[in-house]
Amino acid sequence: MRKLTMIMPLLLAMVLSATAGCSSVKPWVKPYERDRLADPIMSLSRHGKADSYMHHVYQARESARGAEGGSGGGCGCN
Amino acid sequence: MGVTDRIRQAPVLWAFLVFMVSYSYARAATLPVDSVDVLYHRYDGGGMVIDGPVVLARKSVGPQVSVTGQYYVDAVSAASVDVLATASAYTEERTEYTVGVDYLYDRSIMSLGFTNSSENDFDANTVYFTVSQEFFGGMSTVTLGYAEGWDEVGRIGNDNFSEDADRRNFQFGVSQVLTRNTLVGLDLEVVTDEGYLQNPYRQNRYLDPDDATSFLYQPERYPETRTSTSVAARAIYHLPFRASIRGEYRYFSDTWGIKAHTVELGYVHALNERWTLEGSVRYYSQGEADFYSDLFPYENSQTHLARDKEMSSLSGTTLGTGAVYEWKQTSLPGIKRLQFSLLLDWLNFDYDNFRDVTASGSYLPGEEPLYSFDALVTRASVILEY
Numbered sequence: 001m002r003k004l005t006m007i008m009p010l011l012l013a014m015v016l017s018a019t020a021g022c023s024s025v026k027p028w029v030k031p032y033e034r035d036r037l038a039d040p041i042m043s044l045s046r047h048g049k050a051d052s053y054m055h056h057v058y059q060a061r062e063s064a065r066g067a068e069g070g071s072g073g074g075c076g077c078n
Numbered sequence: 079m080g081v082t083d084r085i086r087q088a089p090v091l092w093a094f095l096v097f098m099v100s101y102s103y104a105r106a107a108t109l110p111v112d113s114v115d116v117l118y119h120r121y122d123g124g125g126m127v128i129d130g131p132v133v134l135a136r137k138s139v140g141p142q143v144s145v146t147g148q149y150y151v152d153a154v155s156a157a158s159v160d161v162l163a164t165a166s167a168y169t170e171e172r173t174e175y176t177v178g179v180d181y182l183y184d185r186s187i188m189s190l191g192f193t194n195s196s197e198n199d200f201d202a203n204t205v206y207f208t209v210s211q212e213f214f215g216g217m218s219t220v221t222l223g224y225a226e227g228w229d230e231v232g233r234i235g236n237d238n239f240s241e242d243a244d245r246r247n248f249q250f251g252v253s254q255v256l257t258r259n260t261l262v263g264l265d266l267e268v269v270t271d272e273g274y275l276q277n278p279y280r281q282n283r284y285l286d287p288d289d290a291t292s293f294l295y296q297p298e299r300y301p302e303t304r305t306s307t308s309v310a311a312r313a314i315y316h317l318p319f320r321a322s323i324r325g326e327y328r329y330f331s332d333t334w335g336i337k338a339h340t341v342e343l344g345y346v347h348a349l350n351e352r353w354t355l356e357g358s359v360r361y362y363s364q365g366e367a368d369f370y371s372d373l374f375p376y377e378n379s380q381t382h383l384a385r386d387k388e389m390s391s392l393s394g395t396t397l398g399t400g401a402v403y404e405w406k407q408t409s410l411p412g413i414k415r416l417q418f419s420l421l422l423d424w425l426n427f428d429y430d431n432f433r434d435v436t437a438s439g440s441y442l443p444g445e446e447p448l449y450s451f452d453a454l455v456t457r458a459s460v461i462l463e464y
Contacts, residue, residue: 027215033258036316040404040417041346041354042261044312044324047402047419048115049132049148050457054423057121057455061427063364063388064330064338066267067308069251 044069109144109182111414112137113463123425123453125157125167142182146191150174159449160387163435164281164295172197186211199232199278208249216255223249233278241274259316267308276300282385283435284374285443293373293443299383300369306332310340320348335368336389344398352404360396372431373444387449390432398423415463423455 029037036042045051055068113136120129130151138144150173157167178191188209195202208223227245246269253263281295310328317323323345330338344358367389369382400421408416433446441447 027217027255029217029255029258031216034255036259037255037261039316039320039322041320041322041348042314042316044261044263044314047421047457047459048461049117049134050119050419050421050459053117053119053132053457054455057425058362061388061425062338062362062392062394063332063334063336063367064308064328064340064362065306066247066249066269066330067265067310067328069263069265069310069312069326 109138109142109180109187110136111463112144113461115459115461117457117459120456121453122456124427124451125159125162126453127155128152130171144180144182146176146178146180148174148176148178150176159434159436159451160280165279170197170199172200199234201230201232203228204245206247218255219251219253221249221251223247223251225249229273231274231278239278241278243271243273243275245272246270261314263310263312265308265310265312269304269306269308271304273302275302275304276384277386280386282371282374282383283443284377284379287376291442294377296374296377296383298386299381301334301382304332304334306330306336322346330364334389336364336366338362338364354402354404356398356400356402358396358398360398361393362395363393364391366391366431370431372433385432387429387432391430392427392432393430394425394427396423396425412464413462415461417459417461419457419459419461421455421457421459423457424452425455426450426452 040046052068059065113134115132115134115136117132118129119132121127130153132148132150134146134148136144136146152172152174153169154171155167155169161167172195174193174195176191176193178189180187180189186209189207191206193202193204193206195204204225204227206223206225208221210219210221212219225245225247227247229243229245231241231243233239248268249265250267251263251265253261256262276298280298282298283293283295286292286294308328308330310326312324312326314322314324324343326340326342328338328340330336330340340360340362342358342360344356346354346356348354367384369380370384370386370389372385372390374380374383398421400419403418405416406414408414410416428450429448432449433444434449435446437447
């Protein structure tokens with residue numbers, strides 16, 4: 001597991017830097033086709049602090065922690 | 079030594095990765111809108127009542143910077159099975175302050191923040207840094223995060239007791255637009271802890287060598303390091319009418335031998351332009367830690383000893399429901415959007431190897447009924463964008 005914390009950043013750096021050159025990849029869902037994705041009902045964290053509070057509830061009662069997704073997300077709708 | 083060095087080098091590597099990603103992709107999102115988020119939360123179950131407010135305020139300072147401040151209170155009234163087994167019910171309060179700043183640079187967003195959490199026997203400080211960036215025309219979002227925390231553990235009734243614990247979190251998230259109706263996400267988080275990782279009040283029990291019908295208590299003794307990994311996959315789909323369905327799965331494992339699975343399904347249904355109803359079901363299960371036992375055979379029978387019920391094998395089910403009222407483009411002066419939410423969640427936990435020593439009746443050690451409890455979580459929130 002500790003090896004993972006070392007290897008993963010390097011691996012990701014290589015993969016992401018390599019794909020940076022793929023400028024020929026075009027968005028296949030155009031901005032004008034994202035009205036449904038922009039709807040708040042499509043948000044994985046539409047309740048703000050109320051969502052992160054539930055992570056806190058579970059972390060206090062379960063051993064599992066992390067990857068709750070609070071920092072991720074985004075649909076390119078901005 | 080080598081292991082410790084590798085852990086210390088990891089933040090440097092993550093910083094390198096953040097730089098590489100920031101350098102490679104120069105497209106991204108906009109800063110979050112100015113808002114005030116007020117939440118009242120209440121947890122009631124298993125002998126515990128915890129409630130209080132959370133207030134989060136966000137304000138932009140120019141076109142590139144947004145600052146946040148948050149105040150969070152947990153008022154605790156505790157009479158859980160752990161407390162009643164070896165101590166008396168108590169009340170306490172935890173207060174948390176967070177300040178943060180988001181910086182929009184060349185269309186990438188970098189966030190830096192600090193959190194302090196304090197209660198009468200525990201003090202925690204955390205610094206976090208995340209960078210988030212959209213690319214491929216806004217169809218993909220990558221988020222990288224690093225957090226470091228320093229905890230100071232005390233013990234009521236013993237002013238000389240003071241122990242430290244340090245934490246490091248490494249987060250990686252990707253979300254991807256698949257179709258005009260589908261969004262998927264993948265999250266990975268590695269957490270390492272080092273130091274005093276046990277609860278200073280909790281004890282474990284072992285058979286009384288002089289009386290097979292009773293048991294005695296001894297202090298908990300945990301390893302001083304722990305590393306955990308979580309991987310989660312999520313998907314959300316917009317139905318042909320104004321409703322969405324989502325699914326999530328998370329796998330967790332750690333160096334204490336605990337493995338866990340979490341599955342959650344949710345549905346949101348719009349009644350009209352402003353009202354939405356939602357429902358969800360969540361199932362969680364975990365195996366027990368390598369050094370966990372409900373009843374040890376004799377005193378100090380192994381190096382590490384734990385009877386924390388959170389480290390027993392257990393399963394939990396949550397049924398959630400809620401109603402949301404959203405008012406866009408309000409006619410109220412200075413307010414662009416309002417959202418009111420009332421959310422109710424019923425939680426149930428069943429323990430496979432944690433017995434209720436407070437159960438009424440006469441039982442031999444290890445033959446008490448298995449413990450279970452349920453709880454109701456209430457969340458009422460107002461989000462105001464201005």
